[in-house]
């Protein structure tokens with residue numbers, strides 16, 4: 001059997017001042033053809049798919065086409081979307097006849113050209129391969145599911161956990177795909193759009209309402225005739241025409257069952273809607289005070305408004321400013337995306353004292369530069385690290401600026417390693433010595449779990465801030481909870497296809 005494999009994945013922050021172009025994808029690995037098979041073993045949903053493909057009793061002829069992963073960032077340029085879709089379409093045409101297509105997509109990507117990137121890509125795929133072969137998609141569960149996506153794909157399988165386990169999602173989707181190819185199952189898909197958005201504060205699936213909702217999906221999957229139930233709590237910075245939460249139920253050829261599961265899941269999300277808005281965020285100055293006063297480290301200060309994994313620039317000065325204002329004396333690790341300050345540090349050299357305006361350069365709305373004088377403690381001219389299932393990460397040039405007890409790691413781009421201890425260890429620091437660390441994520445604290453003694457969710461402003469009501473929403477369907485009052489998700493009028 002011949003199966004095409006591709007990945008086009010990026011998570012768009014509609015409120016970001018940046019745009020995403022080909023360089024954003026190149027930074028994380030833009031691969032074509034057989035290079036994908038070499039590079040993606042054990043990495044991401046494709047890694048999971050490859051594992052399952054290798055276990056099949058029959059020969060599997062893989063046609064790897066394009067792997068484009070752009071992490072999270074601004075809206076994708078029209079040119080970049082055309083380029084990526086073009087490579088995929090050309091590759092598919094050259095691979096015909098195909099028995100199936102396996103795609104890894106994010107689900108919450110938007111472009112200047114089309115604010116439903118995944119619908120755009122899937123429609124293009126269908127136009128090449130026709131209606132008769134399976135097109136199976138592994139998605140991030142922060143996806144925005146659209147009508148075009150459901151119409152164009154046979155299966156849309158989301159992550160089961162936050163933090164995510166992308167290879168596991170690839171394996172789950174692949175197993176269903178091979179069962180389809182052997183004629184063992186004939187999936188029926190039903191979905192519901194739930195007219196709501198919620199902040200990231202309750203996004204972890206290990207506790208709270210999100211656990212309750214995802215646990216229900218797992219319970220349903222144990223029922224007879226159920227193939228997969230994927231909840232999609234859309235990432236909350238996506239301002240697009242079909243935006244909002246969703247759920248998809250895949251059953252073994254049973255539309256009635258799929259409809260009832262989808263309804264039950266949507267009802268559950270709706271009942272929990274106020275709990276999804278629960279928050280324990282702490283104002284920045286108070287958060288720094290609490291971290292400084294803690295008896296022992298490591299206190300993780302989650303810079304929720306400047307989440308790089310959510311698409312924010314990674315140059316917010318909000319928490320750094322509070323540290324400087326309070327003249328903290330504990331050892332603090334702070335990451336900062338600032339190529340200008342980085343190049344000043346590199347030019348000055350190790351041991352030099354420099355005064356620089358730090359951060360606040362990419363996002364001018366929520367953050368401003370902060371002036372600081374410090375000593376250049378270390379410089380790295382280039383560093384590449386294997387982050388296992390997240391792939392190889394190129395940190396490129398970095399420098400360490402010591403400002404009192406604050407260790408500022410300067411980066412020239414929004415590397416995935418910004419929230420990883422390697423950012424500090426490769427500059428000669430020991431995480432065990434630190435009292436606090438700023439992370440540019442609201443959910444992915446796992447890399448520091450060995451040292452973690454506390455977590456403070458900082459209520460920082462930014463393009464990934466939790467106060468969603470403060471954004472200027474322009475495209476999302478109205479009414480949407482909680483921007484508008486809605487009595488019942490079914491009859492909101494926002495999503496006429498429910």
Ligand SMILES: [Zn+2]
Pocket residue numbers: 140141142164
């Ligand atoms: Zn996600």
